[in-house]
Amino acid sequence: xxxxxxxxxxxxxxxxxxxxxCAISGDSVSSNNAAWNWIRQSPxxxxxxxxxxxxxxxxxxxxxxxxxxxxxxSPDTPNNQFSLQxxxxxxxxxxxxxxxxxxxxxxxxxxxxxxQYMDVWGKGTTVTVSS
Amino acid sequence: EIVMTQSPVTLSxxxxxxxxxxxxxxxxxxxxxxxxxxxxxxxxxxxxYDASTRATGVPAxxxxxxxxTEFTLTISSLQSGDFAVYYCQQYDTxxxxxxxxxxxxxxx
Numbered sequence: 121x122x123x124x125x126x127x128x129x130x131x132x133x134x135x136x137x138x139x140x141x142c143a144i145s146g147d148s149v150s151s152n153n154a155a156w157n158w159i160r161q162s163p164x165x166x167x168x169x170x171x172x173x174x175x176x177x178x179x180x181x182x183x184x185x186x187x188x189x190x191x192x193x194s195p196d197t198p199n200n201q202f203s204l205q206x207x208x209x210x211x212x213x214x215x216x217x218x219x220x221x222x223x224x225x226x227x228x229x230x231x232x233x234x235x236q237y238m239d240v241w242g243k244g245t246t247v248t249v250s251s
Numbered sequence: 252e253i254v255m256t257q258s259p260v261t262l263s264x265x266x267x268x269x270x271x272x273x274x275x276x277x278x279x280x281x282x283x284x285x286x287x288x289x290x291x292x293x294x295x296x297x298x299x300y301d302a303s304t305r306a307t308g309v310p311a312x313x314x315x316x317x318x319x320t321e322f323t324l325t326i327s328s329l330q331s332g333d334f335a336v337y338y339c340q341q342y343d344t345x346x347x348x349x350x351x352x353x354x355x356x357x358x359x
Contacts, residue, residue, distance in 0.1 A: 157348075166350060166351075166352050166353065167295070167338060167340075167350040167353075168350075169346070169347050169348040169349070169350075171346075172346075182345075182346045183346075184346065184347050185347070218294055218295075220294075222348075223300075235342060235345055235348075236283070236285075236300065236342050237285035237297060237300040237340065237342055238285070238287075238295070238297065238340070239297050239300075239306065241294035241295055241296070242294065243293075243294055244293075244294050
């Protein structure tokens with residue numbers, strides 16, 4: 121049974137960096153059949169996908185346009201986990217942050233993997249940006 | 252970016268009755284749609300994928316239908332644990348993955 125365990129601070133000061141980690145059990149961060157996502161939820165924005173990392177002979181990342189330039193999602197293969205860093209946070213970044221596994225059907229053609237739904241979610245971390 | 256629109260925002264139904272929730276995509280997503288259930292203080296839980304396939308462990312009273320731009324989640328006989336918020340999500344065109352704004356299913 122795949123489980124995702126989130127960790128990280130619940131309070132971040134404005135202009136600083138939000139850092140969260142998602143530890144994976146029951147699967148591998150290097151799996152060819154998965155992508156590892158960060159999603160956040162707030163009353164104003166609803167469920168908002170932030171980005172993902174995945175391994176296909178090398179590591180790839182995709183990021184949402186609104187946070188591009190501020191976000192980094194990194195795998196940590198020795199510890200079988202992945203992390204989120206969001207720089208220069210403001211109060212608008214206050215949200216519940218979730219990590220989630222996305223099911224992927226791999227293709228033999230690079231770039232044509234079929235990314236699907238999120239079948240496993242972490243429990244969520246409430247992050248408040250405030251001084 | 253594909254916009255997902257759910258209706259109604261809130262649905263009031265009595266236990267034992269049927270609930271029908273709708274989700275519309277701004278362009279065709281064929282059958283690349285998932286439904287999630289979220290209870291207070293919990294993460295979303297996958298219910299349906301590929302528009303109509305129940306995820307592992309999901310009761311048969313949950314069913315999904317539709318293709319293209321119009322989708323429906325039906326809960327045939329509501330039980331107390333079914334009152335929650337339901338979200339649809341498209342995975343046809345990405346990034347980004349996009350979610351609907353949710354339908355709150357409440358007890359009438």
